[in-house]
Amino acid sequence: DGGITQSPKYLFRKEGQNVTLSCEQNLNHDAMYWYRQDPGQGLRLIYYSQIVNDFQKGDIAEGYSVSREKKESFPLTVTSAQKNPTAFYLCASSSATGGETQYFGPGTRLLVL
Amino acid sequence: GQQLNQSPQSMFIQEGEDVSMNCTSSSIFNTWLWYKQDPGEGPVLLIALYKAGELTSNGRLTAQFGITRKDSFLNISASIPSDVGIYFCAGQADYKLSFGAGTTVTVRA
Numbered sequence: 001d002g003g004i005t006q007s008p009k010y011l012f013r014k015e016g017q018n019v020t021l022s023c024e025q026n027l028n029h030d031a032m033y034w035y036r037q038d039p040g041q042g043l044r045l046i047y048y049s050q051i052v053n054d055f056q057k058g059d060i061a062e063g064y065s066v067s068r069e070k071k072e073s074f075p076l077t078v079t080s081a082q083k084n085p086t087a088f089y090l091c092a093s094s095s096a097t098g099g100e101t102q103y104f105g106p107g108t109r110l111l112v113l
Numbered sequence: 114g115q116q117l118n119q120s121p122q123s124m125f126i127q128e129g130e131d132v133s134m135n136c137t138s139s140s141i142f143n144t145w146l147w148y149k150q151d152p153g154e155g156p157v158l159l160i161a162l163y164k165a166g167e168l169t170s171n172g173r174l175t176a177q178f179g180i181t182r183k184d185s186f187l188n189i190s191a192s193i194p195s196d197v198g199i200y201f202c203a204g205q206a207d208y209k210l211s212f213g214a215g216t217t218v219t220v221r222a
Contacts, residue, residue, distance in 0.1 A: 004155075033210075040215075041214055041215075042119075042211075042213055042215060043156075043201070044212075045210070048208060058209075088153075090155050094208070100144070101144070101161045102146075102158075103158060104156045106155045107153070
């Protein structure tokens with residue numbers, strides 16, 4: 001069945017370490033997104049990609065990087081430059097034929113050791 | 114993107130009650146969306162609104178896209194325990210969503 005998967009569910013990062021969060025979708029959606037969620041706040045956009053091999057910075061891109069080599073995959077790397085990485089990270093995707101309505105994955109919680 | 118003004122921030126409701134929450138913005142949106150999020154999970158789409166003035170229902174949920182395109186409300190009728198969770202509004206312009214901070218709903222049995 002179709003959907004968006006994120007792995008791992010929980011991820012621990014040591015100081016100075018880069019970590020990569022996985023996001024895969026089999027919905028044949030063109031656009032994919034990464035959001036960060038902190039307690040008591042709405043979601044904030046980190047990066048988004050409308051087509052393969054192209055992506056744009058969102059509102060809080062500093063300390064993060066992405067790639068979009070395949071339509072189905074949009075991994076997010078949290079670099080050591082991100083000084084406050086502890087958060088819940090959500091991936092989403094959308095299609096033009098669906099009115100660009102975004103559907104979300106189950107999320108990855110990143111914790112710093 | 115901007116953060117939308119969503120109210121109330123939280124609510125305690127009695128099972129069987131009707132509840133209402135709303136979202137306002139200083140910007141115009143092309144689409145308004147309402148999501149529900151359970152703890153530790155991703156948001157699940159409840160209702161999508163694509164046209165100013167549109168009123169749409171999904172079971173016990175009803176939402177409206179404000180005529181000015183700057184606001185939306187969500188009503189839940191006859192609350193049940195599984196309505197507990199955080200409800201988010203989102204306004205969409207182009208490919209980007211702007212979110213409200215969420216309304217936390219707790220149901221008293």
